[in-house]
Amino acid sequence: MVRELWKGNEAIAEAAVRAGAEAFFGYPITPQTELLEYMSRRMPELGRVFLQAESEIGAIHMVYGAACTGVRACSSSSSPGISLMQEGLSYIAGSEVPCVLIDIMRGGPGLGNIQPSQADYFQVTRSAGHGDYHPLVLAPSTVQEAVDLTYHAFDLAFKYRHIVMVVGDGSLGQMMEPVEMPPFQELSSERAEWALTGAQERPPRSISSLYLSAEDLELFNRRLQAKMAVISANEPRYEAFLVDDAEILIVAFGSVGRMAHSAVRKARALGINVGLFRPITLWPFPNEALDRISRRMKHLLVVEMNAGQMLDDVKMVVQGRVPIDFLGRMGGMIPLPDEILAAIPQMQPPMYANGFHLQPVDDLPHN
Secondary structure (H helix, E strand, C coil): CEEEEHHHHHHHHHHHCCCCCCCCCCCCCCCCCHHHHHHHHHHHCCCCEEECCHHHHHHHHHHHHHHCCCCEEEEEECCCHHHHHHHHHHHHHHHHHCEEEEEEEEEECCCCCEECCCCHHHHHCCCCCCCCCCCCEEECCCCHHHHHHHHHHHHHHHHCCEEEEEEEEEEHHHEEEEEEECCCCCCCCCCCCCCCCCCCCCCCCCCCCCCCCCHHHHHHHHHHHHHHHHHHHHHHCEEECCCCCEEEEEECCCHHHHHHHHHHHHHHHCCCCCCCCCCCEECCCHHHHHHHHHHHEEEEEEEEEECCCHHHHHHHHHHHCCCCEEEECCCCCCCCHHHHHCCCCCCCEEEEECEEEECCCCCCCCC
């Protein structure tokens, strides 16, 4: 095993290259610009396509066009840029072509700042373009996991002919960690039977998201829902850390999940039975696993770098059976392990250095 020190953004880019990315279209925006810069050098070295578009809107529509030809097409951006891509993502979903999109989240709303955030949770799981669909969303917590999930994302995209998003934040994109890179996948000249490759030796094909007939559009949407039901059944991923004897469960994803790891270990050293549930797929959310594990708990603590977005999914799973507290930091502030430790219910009443208190969030009656 050979491990090398990689910066997060560049490691993700190299993972995409090794996964067989044949075309990359993007536009610079911090804190993911190093990903695009790396691709601008690496893709031409390998005889593959790199193009800096005139905007994020242009980039995602170039991804759409390339994806229609059956190539492994991808892009990357950060929160405001992902917002600009929403219409194009909906066209891609409505056309059932595969693509991979990397989102290195920053603070918002608006221009916000370039500090790390998890405030794109709603954007990527709920509103990634208009219409009744969800992209498949993967949320790594380490650079190695970001490499592994990016590498796997292309296979998932082609398996389901669907959008797959890998979401990190500015801290994950900028940090450096030892990484073992996966092998290069061989590029195939054969294209899928749906791909637009020229019709000299076959009947014509077309790809479109336009259905003028209400009946036809409903039929398409039923097929789309059936596909997402298969994804929901087969693709949930999560990490459960020290949950077997836990009485208190921390729920956190991405970079906050690794902070929660440290908090759990510190709590255990103090004799407090705390475990961690870390969703790796934000959609499909690992509902069944969280439901099963949470039923054994006396209390849940949800920790995020936002005002409580994943919290909605946790509350829908728990349905008021267990009290839930929430710790959220915003604007690029990262909840550190000692702050999470102080928010664990058995450590209450917590008061943090910046003067705010932990707030209970359950608005449903407890059994």
